Amino acid sequence: MAVTSESIFYRTPVAQARVVVTGLSAITPVGTTAQKSWNNLVEGKSGIDLITQFDTSDFTCKIAGEVQDFNPDNYLSKKDQRKMERFIQFALVASEDALKDANLEITEELEEKTGCLIGVGLGGLQIIETNANVVVDRGPSRISPFFIPMAIANMAAGQVAIKHKARGPNYSVTSACASGAHAIGEAVSYIRRGLCDRMIVGGAESVVTKLGIGGFSAMRALSTRNDDPQKASRPWDEGRDGFVLGEGCGMLVLESYESAKRRDARIYCEVTGYGATCDAFHMTNPHEEGRGASKAIELALEDASLKPEDIQYINAHGTSTKVGDELETQAIKNAFGDHAKELLISSTKSMTGHLLGAAGAVESVFSILALKNNTAPPTLNLENPSFNCDLNYTPLIAKKRNFKHVLNNSFGFGGTNACLIFSELEN
Amino acid sequence: MSVNPKLKEIISKKLSVDAERINAEASFIEDLGADSLDIMDLIMTMEEEFDIEIPDEEAEKLKTVGDVESYMKSKNVN
Numbered sequence: 001m002a003v004t005s006e007s008i009f010y011r012t013p014v015a016q017a018r019v020v021v022t023g024l025s026a027i028t029p030v031g032t033t034a035q036k037s038w039n040n041l042v043e044g045k046s047g048i049d050l051i052t053q054f055d056t057s058d059f060t061c062k063i064a065g066e067v068q069d070f071n072p073d074n075y076l077s078k079k080d081q082r083k084m085e086r087f088i089q090f091a092l093v094a095s096e097d098a099l100k101d102a103n104l105e106i107t108e109e110l111e112e113k114t115g116c117l118i119g120v121g122l123g124g125l126q127i128i129e130t131n132a133n134v135v136v137d138r139g140p141s142r143i144s145p146f147f148i149p150m151a152i153a154n155m156a157a158g159q160v161a162i163k164h165k166a167r168g169p170n171y172s173v174t175s176a177c178a179s180g181a182h183a184i185g186e187a188v189s190y191i192r193r194g195l196c197d198r199m200i201v202g203g204a205e206s207v208v209t210k211l212g213i214g215g216f217s218a219m220r221a222l223s224t225r226n227d228d229p230q231k232a233s234r235p236w237d238e239g240r241d242g243f244v245l246g247e248g249c250g251m252l253v254l255e256s257y258e259s260a261k262r263r264d265a266r267i268y269c270e271v272t273g274y275g276a277t278c279d280a281f282h283m284t285n286p287h288e289e290g291r292g293a294s295k296a297i298e299l300a301l302e303d304a305s306l307k308p309e310d311i312q313y314i315n316a317h318g319t320s321t322k323v324g325d326e327l328e329t330q331a332i333k334n335a336f337g338d339h340a341k342e343l344l345i346s347s348t349k350s351m352t353g354h355l356l357g358a359a360g361a362v363e364s365v366f367s368i369l370a371l372k373n374n375t376a377p378p379t380l381n382l383e384n385p386s387f388n389c390d391l392n393y394t395p396l397i398a399k400k401r402n403f404k405h406v407l408n409n410s411f412g413f414g415g416t417n418a419c420l421i422f423s424e425l426e427n
Numbered sequence: 428m429s430v431n432p433k434l435k436e437i438i439s440k441k442l443s444v445d446a447e448r449i450n451a452e453a454s455f456i457e458d459l460g461a462d463s464l465d466i467m468d469l470i471m472t473m474e475e476e477f478d479i480e481i482p483d484e485e486a487e488k489l490k491t492v493g494d495v496e497s498y499m500k501s502k503n504v505n
Contacts, residue, residue: 079443083464142475145467 016192020260020425021268023102023253025094026365029065029246029352033097037352037362038369041377042398046230046351048244053208061222063229064208065246065353083146084159085124086206090249090358091156092163095200099164102253102265104198106164115168115196116157117187119179119203121357121412123172124151126209153357156204168196174357176412177317179203180250181360181420185274187254197259202251203361213245219284223320233354234381235318235347236325236389243319246353250361252368268368272405272423273306275299279415286324286411290331293317296417297335297407304421306405308336311343311421313376313406315367318347318393319354328409329389344401346394350380360410360418367408368422375400430492431499437476438492441469451493459492477504 024034029047031037040047047065056062067090072081075093084092095116099105106114127150134142149155154172161170169190173183180203187199216222223242225232233244260267277299279292286293301308317328333340348366349355355362370376375398382395408420430449439446442459455461461469470486473479473495479502481489489495 077443082443142471145464145471149464 017194018257019188019191019254019271020257021252021271021368021422022255022260022265023098023100023104024251024268024365024368025097025101026248026250026362027067027070027090027094028248028355028362029067032067032069034365034369038366041348041351041366042375044351044378044380044396044398046233046380047246048229048232048353050229051208051213054210056213059213059217060224061213061217062226063223063232063244064213065244065355066208067248083150085127085150086247087120087124087204087249088150088156088159090206091118091160091202091204091251094202094204094249094251095160095164098200098202098251098253104253104265106166110198111165111167113168113197114166114200115187115190116160116166116170116200117173117183118157118160118201119173119175119181119183119357119361120153120156121174121176121179121205122207122212123153125207125212127151129209129211160200164200166200175416175418176414177354177356177359178410178412178416178418179357179360180362181364181408181410181418182276184252184254184271184361184364184420185276185418188271188274191254191256198253198255200251201254202249203355203358204249205356205358206247207356208245208247216245221321231381233320233350235316235320235350235379236329236385236393237382238384238386240320240322240325243321243349244353246349246355248352248355248358248362250358250363250365252361252364267425269371269422270425271420273300273304273419273421275301275303275419277417279417281415284413286327287415288327290327290334292415292417293328293331293409293411294334296419297331297409300407300419300421304405304423306421308339310405311336311407312401312403313367313370314343314345315363315370315406315408316345316347317409317411318349318379320349324411326386326388328411329391332391340391343392344376344394344399345391346376346379348377350382360408363410364408364420364422367406371403371406371422371424374403431496433476434473434492434495434499437472438469441465441472449492451491451496453492454490455492456490479504
């Protein structure tokens with residue numbers, strides 16, 4: 001049931017609009033489209049390799065999931081490309097692909113009630129590095145006038161809005177590695193409340209740069225399995241030694257059910273649940289009993305009016321860090337009880353690496369494709385599970401099973417947690 | 428009047444416009460599609476390439492390619 005346009009004047013809308021996904025796209029280390037990425041995931045292909053974007057000679061970590069063969073020429077003029085950081089280019093290309101996938105053009109009468117939220121964990125790190133060097137070496141008068149517009153995280157959403165005339169709410173959501181998932185959750189709220197009829201929403205990140213790799217290396221967060229890059233991201237495996245940085249973008253077109261029906265759009269699924277919490281515990285370590293994460297799962301279930309047993313698949317956060325993987329296991333057990341053992345779970349980060357602010361969005365795309373294809377992509381490299389990582393993590397080979405409701409987990413530094421539930425559409 | 432080839436090259440590269448379109452009468456904003464940030468970027472590049480300094484109050488007056496040429500001539504820059 002949709003709210004009427006008048007109901008935005010009430011503090012509590014009488015009925016919430018249902019939110020459906022009508023378009024999606026992805027640019028990832030395993031493919032420049034959602035379909036290519038999905039095919040490679042199901043086949044268990046890794047996108048991790050030696051870093052090409054800068055000289056890693058002095059760095060302990062020399063590997064990442066870089067997007068290969070990204071060519072924005074059909075989407076952006078050379079002039080525009082020069083003024084846009086890579087994460088912004090990703091967002092522009094992916095948003096156009098997602099709208100195309102949704103067969104949706106934002107015409108004049110749709111503009112005002114079309115919003116755009118794009119999760120970005122860091123922003124334009126490369127341009128920050130470049131201009132930091134400029135100010136030191138050549139002085140403040142040589143700082144580029146494009147430095148700030150290229151660096152700020154919300155410029156991804158800003159540029160997408162300029163391109164498609166999305167005149168509704170527009171900003172970046174920044175919650176580290178949960179940014180993409182939070183963006184989707186917040187976008188859902190705008191549609192439910194009737195403030196927007198549709199949202200272009202996702203996450204974008206590209207920080208395979210000296211500061212990006214160097215910064216996470218300083219925290220000892222990254223895998224240093226440089227001699228065997230494709231084996232480096234191994235969530236829940238005994239041999240895991242940190243995450244592998246990835247880059248890319250995931251994008252969804254969300255619409256109110258009414259709006260989608262009105263234009264007879266193809267509907268992938270319904271977004272039924274969103275839960276968000278904070279561990280309030282430590283800057284970077286998850287809560288020692290997975291408290292915030294399990295609560296976020298519970299809230300998402302409650303939001304979707306579902307019981308734990310209703311979920312069949314989880315696209316886990318699963319970053320391949322020692323502590324994170326264990327505590328996510330704990331959180332899933334806390335939230336699902338006995339049903340935890342029945343779930344199919346996988347971490348696609350085993351193949352894409354960790355896309356930070358884009359992770360929650362890209363993994364939402366993968367969750368939706370898992371739901372649509374009734375297939376859990378595998379967790380690559382899970383050869384020898386740690387003893388306290390004892391759930392069904394879909395090791396090595398994809399599994400087919402009927403899915404009706406799937407969950408996406410995203411957790412970030414700052415103790416932030418966001419969980420989303422995607423459900424088969426019930427008429 | 429033909430435009431200084433080096434200046435032409437800079438403008439063409441920075442604004443992604445064909446060199447033929449760059450003549451003395453061409454306005455950066457109206458004819459060559461520049462915005463205020465492009466103009467700042469262009470001024471900085473010219474300062475660097477011609478080793479000059481263009482104060483902001485002078486820069487504001489440079490609306491056309493010809494304006495830039497005249498300014499450079501007044502500073503004895505070729």
